[in-house]
Amino acid sequence: MIVREDIRFEGFDARSWAALLALVRPDARGRHGTLLVAVDEQRNVLNACVVGRGLVQVASPVAADVQLAELCREHDVARAILLVEGAFEEVAERLALDLNAALTGARGAHAEPSRGALGDDLTQLAALLGALREVHAAGWLSIWPPLPSIPLTSAANVRRALDLLLPVGHSFTLVLYDDDAVSTAVALSRRREGIDHVAGPETLLRWTGPLSGDYHRDYRALSDAVSTNLAPLHLGVFAQRETVERLLRVPDPGAWVTAVAAREVLVHPTPAYVAVALGADALRSLTRATTELLGGVELLEIFRPMGRALRERLPEATSLSATLGWNPLATLARALRPPRSAHRPVEDPAPRTEPSDRGEG
């Protein structure tokens, strides 16, 4: 990974960084590994291997309509990539063509190439994804499970999404405790191009000075320190580490709102989209519980007017998906949630409100 010149990352020791990453560690259950299969143009197998395990046998030739899911089961892996020899090279060439066109264009009016001629991060990512999708669409590359069907939205749209989640010139912080000491923490700030500063617990504690050891009391000092040293705080989350680890791994839609209500998790300040997300979480949880308890009576109907009122007060909540064409919060939730098959099935009876494109308030 290569990042922009103006991004600063600081303030983590090995323990605090590992603790932060552990929050989003993939679920360890289920199948692991990736099966790679390369075939020639006649679809004869040139190579088949499971990364980290070694070479394997795959029957040759591979049918055009091969079920990669079957291959995954057969080789006990989570993912499979089948490619026609040269597909990765094709991606590389198409990417180079795309970026080179940008370079050539940038050089047009100048004798020397100008700084930034390679495009910004989002433009570059779009170029890479575009090259991958072209090769995929041409049938040279098959992937299981399929890539998420998130539409390739424009860089401008992604920026609008970022503006909502963490507006330009604002910051976010997550501070987690082990008993009475900060275990790990991160503070992010955003400028126009994207995140420009990632600060760890050492930096935060340098900004705050000594703390009480109780996040219920410390959160104000931490919030002020981030606002003063980084940028005005847009969203702060403060909790015991084990609480957040637990919440990220349970599928119960009401767990977060319960934790917030019980002040196990402090959210301060609380931007509108978080409030709405928590509200929706509460409604879903309540609905599931009452539906089970009342033998199928859909209690959520009772709350539908409340939902409407909430929506009217916070128009950006319902405009998010309409604005982007996809819902980043839902995507994030899916990414963090363990596979449903490993748990009791969870219904999602949240009210299907019609998207209302009222702008972003």
Added chain:
Amino acid sequence: MTPPSAPHLPPRSGAVHYWRLPRRAWEPALRALASLGFEAVETYVPWSVHELSPSVFDFGEHDRRKDLGAFLDLAHQLGLSAIVRPGPHINAELTYFGVPERVLLDPRCQARSPRGNPVILYFPPRMFPVPSYASEAYLAEVARWFAAVGEVLASRVRPHGPVEWVQVDNEAGYYFRNGPYGQDYHPDARAAFQRYVSARHGSLSAAAQAHARPYAEDTDVEPPLRFDPADPLALHLDWAAFQEHLLTRSLATMRDQLRSVGLGHAKTFHNISLGEAGLPMSLPALAEELDVVGLDYYHRASDFETMRRRTLYLAGSTPGAYAPELGAGGPPWFPPLHTEDSLFTALVASAYGLRSFNAYMAVDRDRWYGAPIDERGERRAEAERWERLVRGLAEVEFEAMRRPTRVGIVWPRSYMRLSRATHVYGPLSPSIMEVVSGSPVHGCRQDSLGLGDVVQVAWWERCEAVAAALTRARIPFVILDGDAAAERWDGLDLVFAPTYEFFERPLATRLAACAARGARVVCGPRRPRRDEHGQAHGFEELAGTQLDLLRDPDEAIARLGSALDLARDLDLGPGLQTTTHEHASGHRVVFVINPGDDALRARLTPELVARGRDLLVGPADRGPLAASLTVEPRSVRALLLPPPPAARTAGDAR
């Protein structure tokens, strides 16, 4: 008192990036570094940071953090020597790896793909076109940078200043775009390939015969754009060899450039990245050009087998095994490395022969986490464990110790090249595959290419099988690059070399020389019939060697071990591995390694119980050892055995 390092290796050092720290942090950072027992400070010198515009540089005139001279002078005042790494490529988690953007955007400097496009390093979100190691325009830009940095460094080379060692470039491997047919098709590279082919074959007509192409003049020689099994193998082996040659030649040019700007008295070295068995880089060839060539180490503790294999290769193929970068922490986009991972790596590598290392990073900085010293120069909690390790190794003069080894396993270069040439995942290159999958041959074609065996896979598996059998027998061994210098083969009494349908004549000659001096050379499973150029050859040189199918490696090694009376590593209990290192003055260090997930008990020998001490505690805390000791999961105990009384007397007398 810290004993002097062996003269042929850089001293143990720690990395500090002056330009990333406020000036007020320099002195506490360097003092903290010295407090860990390090003898030297290492720093990159980033071209893109110092260059303000073409030919205009800031070495502190505008930004005091960029005052390289003042930083080196401070290190000198504090008694530290200096290792500097002026690139041009440095990575250092800088956006363009330390190369100015204007240079990367210059089409004349860009490496070229088979279709003539720029070669893009595809690590998003800041992808960029990588420079060409063949480009004369790029090398001219590098010369201008070296001239500028030379003005600061030349007057600070020993004995006038602290600079002892200079690294030439960094992890030269085509900027991770080292798939077999990924690059470089730059016009200057094509011309170099044409010259190389003629030289390699002795004449253009010989090359034409080997390639089965009608070459009338050098310019008729075209590099292959992809692997085609219908081509003569020699064409692809030549291309793979040329990719190694190009890097070596380019780094030799950079070395000469550094010499020309007043750094001729500094010793030179280079660092090879992870995945070296799959890299288009010849460690022995580069070692002929530079004073030292080392390997970089960034491993999780679960990578035990990989770090062991890499060190055995380094120890077998170079006169002194050195790690220019041994990860202490890591960049945030690597899989997370704990302090336990870093220390386990340092100890395992030492156990198998790593003699010196540079802790990268010793002092934390932007885009890094987990160094033992923070950005203000204050020691973190893990600093004490690093100090115990560094001081322990210094105390026993570990750089001057040796691990007696009489057995070698050979990696023939031509087989390494064949594996690269037959790799089918292109930009997901053999070296990347080696890093993520543990082997450089997992991405190879699995057909035999008319060779009778799937040579590109089989050679590696055979070497691995022999290594596993030697490990089970507790017989110490090293791995030799087939191109390793002549002196690396001296002292080996048993050499295993895989041989198949084709083989390298120079290596056969080397093996024959080993057999002639009395070493047992075991080849096989096939007697080769063609050389690396595809020419029929009977390999009469190998008549004095033993052809062994090694159907049962354990049986064969047991037999040969007894016949040659090979010494074995200590057996201190199931699941534990041990190595023993000796010093000329008589003391020894025994490493007890637990690579597994469960704690194990080591049953110590009577000698260890009677005289052994734990090296990794301070001398004042070293008590006698019990009859058994616990070795925690994925950890290493280092036990010091002082010289026997008679030897100690002799040593004192010296």
